[in-house]
Amino acid sequence: MSTETVTAPPPAGWEEARSRVYAVGLAAALPTVGRALADADGYTLAEPLTTRTDLPAFPTSSVDGWAVRGAGPWDVLGRVLAGHTPAGLTADGTTVEIATGAMVPAGTTAILRIEESARTPDGRVTGTPRPNPEWREPGEEAVAGEELLPAGTPVDPALIGLAASCGHDQLRVRRQPRAALLVFGDELLTAGPPGSGRVRDALGPAVPSWLRRYGCQVRPSDVVGPVADTLPAHVAALRGALAGADLVCTTGGTMHGPVDHLHPALEALGADHVVNTVAVRPGFPMLLARLVDADGRVRFVAGLPGNPQSAIVALVSLVAPLLAGLQGRALPALPQATLAGPVPGRGDYTHLALVRLDRAAGTAHPVRHVGSAMLRGLAGADGFAVIRPGTSGEAGARVPVVPLPLLPGERTW
Helix, strand or coil: CCCCCCCCCCCEEHHHHHHHHHHHHHHCCCCEEEEEHHHCCCCEECCCEECCCCECCCCEECCCEEEEECCCCEEEEEEECCCCCCCCCCCCCEEEEECCCCECCCCCCEEEEHHHEEECCCCCEEECCCCCCCEECCCCCECCCCEEECCCCECCHHHHHHHHHCCCCEEEEECCCEEEEEEECCCEECCCCCECCEEECCHHHHHHHHHHHCCCECCHHHEEEEECCCHHHHHHHHHHHHCCCCEEEEECCCCCCCCCCHHHHHHHCCCEEEEECEEEECCCCCEEEEEECCCCCEEEEEEECCCHHHHHHHHHHHHHHHHHHHCCCCCCCCCEEEECCCECCECCEEEEEEEEEECCCCEEEECCCCCCCCCHHHHCCCEEEEECCCCCECCCCEEEEEECCCCCCCCCC
């Protein structure tokens, strides 16, 4: 009788893991919903943004002045204000006063700026119009039906304004992911200072805010814990959270120690691993698992390490690309920055090193207090410099940077 030793698969490379979880998220992209413009900030376009009319929809004066026909001096026939449809100019030597943004009357041959005009004693207008037209032509910005932004574009205030100018009252967007958080660990305190062998839970209050910055909906009731360090408690907590969430994040329990029950709990629920450990430091181990219901509904569990900075590394490495896929967004390209100081490598592992960014100079400055259990460095950082396996980050080297998430609608770099 022979025995067989089962060895765990090697950890996935960081870039490979990032691409893999994005792909499974995109394959499970969330359904589309209609949202009024005022309520669409932070969502993602589910279909291209097109304009319903030419932009502008009609010839529009770009200055305050006189819409004139033919040569001057011109007899004044009236005034045109924004929001009105004017009568046409039918005879040479005539003009109407026109306001910025007003519709240009048919028959207009030029617009004379008000500050460059004069009046004759009998009330006629004189002056020399500039050679270039002083109005905006229909379709100058866009023609009716033109695609302005593709599906997958995050909705921000600028996009909302553009959509309104195109004549839209609402947008078709991806439903926002619903997320929950389970905090594992009997050693955790939820109030007061740490002591007597117990530490304060830093992730329960923080992770929901990170998730919201990635576009998730997280209610206070979706944050549960500490969950008792038993397998039945873990299974029950996961089952309850998955009932209403597209994504459940857990903190702690990703190892295989005596009180680490996440792996057996996922097995009991019939989950399959998309990624089971990633070759990245800090952040090892982390995982992403997928569950598929009989009706085809797909949900995910992201196992974040218990050490706080490692948990955030897992968040930017696995959760961020997954959520980009679920929302139908492109996998964000990583910006580049020049290291202002050296960053050590981590051998065969990718090193995600906390940095503070000087966006004007395009430089990344390594910060202090960056241990796996520390949050001080994270609080003063803008993102993580990516030091690839087998390399070290020399001062002056150009490296990719994983930015920390901003509020919905904010732009980075």
